[in-house]
Amino acid sequence: MASSALQLLGFVLSLGGLGATIAATCMVTWKRLESNTSVRQTYQGLWMTCSGFNNKETSCELHESLFDLPIEVQATRAVMLFSIFLASVGVLVSTVGMKCTRFLDGNDKTKNAVAMAGGIMFMLSGVLTLAITSWYVRKIVQTFYGAHHKNRYEFGNAVFTSWAGAVLMLTGGVFLSCRRCSQSRPLVNLPNLRPKFQPTPNSSTDYV
Template identity: 45%
Template sequence: MASAGLQLLAFILALSGICGTITATLLPNWKVNANTGSNIITAIIQLQGLWMDCTWYSTGMFSCTLKHSILALPVYVQAARTSMVLSCILSALGICVSTVGMKCTRLGGDRETKSRTIFAGGLCFILSSVSGLIPTSWYVKEIVSNFWDPTIPEHNKHEPGGAIYLGFISTMLLFVAGVIFCTSCLKRHQGPRHYPPKQQGIQTTQSENSAGYNLRDYV
């Protein structure tokens, strides 16, 4: 019963992780650059994401432009696109597989088959978390290195946006869910070893026979 409860908790964490991963992939605030001039009307916030760049003016206007050219993007942005999409696909596959292998469902066949299925689902979540952690870490590294580079002008320096933090949290949720699924699968095969009843009966009979032979010798 405890294993089923842990699997249900892991499934909820995985659902939260995949929703956060998809949201972080689509959000435009991977980079944030706030420029405030002497006049408050000129204050703007520039947002850069994987798929579009947006500008938010202090007057309330908000405009976005899509990144149509793939080859014109930096290498880390192209890698982040690929890795985040792969993370979304793997997490979606993990949701489907783990639904079949969970103990609280009637799908997947016998216990041995469900055990292997839930392990495969947990492995998908772990791979999805790794695939999502690589681009977010690389993106943060590029932002920090550009921020401390003295050759880059101040208006071209950015800070990490909310999409990166959401990506980190989502990957951690997917990793925890994958570990719980794999651990609950392995626990089924671990346990105390007992001798079969037939072997115990044979050993008892043999001991009784040997004891009977010893008593006969004394008689």
């Protein structure tokens, strides 16, 4: 029962991490440029750029040309999509391998191996998401110190959402791929430690 609960917890965490990764990929707040003079805010995501005044009359424009985008946007977009695909496959594989499902009943070794494979997929997806997001932030920081003060971008909420998704998938993948967590522990029959009763001879029968 404990192993099934841990597998289910890992699956829920991984599923939440996948949802956060999808949300971060679709969000437009990867980079933020705020002008103090006109209170104009500009957000740049992986797919579009939005700008407006105090979140009013916001206009967005899609990135039409792939080759005109910075290299960090192109690489982050590709890695995030691959991470989502890998985690989606991990959802299907983990569903088959978890003990609370009826797939592959009667074959515990195969179910444990399938659950472990799904957990490894989640962990790989989390590592890819964490690595590409951290590299994207590093690029923003490098540009921040090298650009003019009016054109300095800062990383936005999508970065934190992506990091949170990566941590959730890594944690959930560890629970799913843990061998000790997926194996049921057999009950151990403890020996009877109670002392055996040995009747003592009656002193009245010792002498005739």
